[in-house]
Amino acid sequence: MKILVTGGTGVVGEAAVTALLAHGHRVRLLSRKASGDSRQWPDNVEAHDGNVADAQSVRGSADGCDAVLHIAGIVDEQPPEVTFERVNIGGTRNMVAEAQRAGARRFVYVSSLGADRGESGYHRSKRRAEEVARTFDGDWLVMRPGNVYGPGDEVISLLLKMVRTLPAVPVIDGGDDPFQPMWAEDLGEAIALAVERKDLARRDLELAGPERTTMNDVIKRLSRITDRSPISIPVPGFLAEWGTKIADKLGIDLPVNQGQLTMLRERNVIERAGDNALVSVFHVTPTPLEEGLKKLADALPEQLPSEGVGAFKRKRFWADIAGSSLTAEALFERFRQKFSELAPWTVQTGVEPGTPQVPDEGETLTLGLPLRGNIQVRVNEMSPRSMTFVTLEGHPLAGAVRFLCDPRGDAGLLRFEVRVYDRPANLVDWLTMTTVGGRMQNATWEAMVERVVELSGGRAERGVQDETTTLEESEAERVEEWLKELVMERKREERAGT
16 A cells, blocks of 8 residues: 655654555655655655645645555644644644545544543644544544654653763652553554554554553663663652743753643553553554663664754864874774773763674764763764764764774875764753863863874874864755765665664
8 A cells, every 4th residue: 555644754653654664555755854754764655745734735645645644743832833723733634635635545643642531732632633533534543642752752762861961860740640651663563554454444542552650660760771870859840841941942852841741640541451452453562661761772863963052063183193004994993893992081981781882883882971971872884994973862962973094195194083073962062062071072082093093003293183163054064964864874774674
């Protein structure tokens, strides 16, 4: 079948598209930047650029499609343009009209657990959107998943970043409100089955993970996985609501917003185990919470410069080495194998159980920074003489670090170089980098270059040299596109192998 998927670039959407492809279906992706977003899948995904809140832009998107899978929606409002009324309700109305115009036989709407009874603004909007979905003339199905977690989700991924990087984690209203998180890939599989099964017409189905948990329990589990022990600080709900507004102005993510606070208080769980359609209807074996959290620990998405704040800078640290008995390739391989030994005291490697010490393509490395906790980078590019680390969510910087080793002319010199392309991740990190953080970063890379010179057995007569440049807009755009392409290629390779 050919399925139109809206919202295919979020945590749920990516899992759903990947599962649909695994089932042998073809997908048309509808999103604002679908032409670029669709490239993360190697085959059988075509694009339709559009916005579900704009009826004209979605016209034609369902042509030739057997089913419409409507996932797109918002959890937070940003008035006046981005509101529950325009996106969650109006967007559903637009997609139902498009599905009927195009003659699609099936309309699957992904709602939210608790939408039938919840009083948060989000839940009320999903309840009204469900009513719109039920007006579809063909076979409709409403799916109500509970909290879905996966790389980059807005709750558990944020808790993971906080556990890694903060000495204390705020716990809202005691942290004991129950919820029932579900691994995104499990929901993706259920959605793929829902699109296929003709016996599930005109039903409302609730889905959730296998275990009830609380924020306190998740923090404890993440602490074990990361080998970090932040203090939990109880925060009353009214202070949390005030704090989320301040954090938003500073560009700092928190694991809950005002609407999510309300949703947690409304018991986002399935009361009777037999009513969980993930198991009772779709017969999906759910991923245990502990296993899902371990998967998540190495799966956070890349954090590119466009997501940061302040000036976009390129820093270079290099040494021209004379008298080395090693070729450029041999020196670089030795550097790679001894990476953890060559890292100065300001960068601790192997700080989490089971994390790799030797960089390899596709690997996620967890590093420890003074006063900053644990951060992660991913090796998105590797060649015999170079490799590129891209920062992941939770890192104080948004960007990349590239290591290179090349021959220099006919003089027998080797140049070992570290290139850093970055900007601070948020205003707090900008303040840190403009005071002590920037100097510490410079000292880190200078020390690493010095150690590589020692490793080579040669000498650098001019010592370690450095250069810092604030990138012009055109060059910044080129670097951003280069990094996006590295990330896209990694995703395509991963999905081609599944």
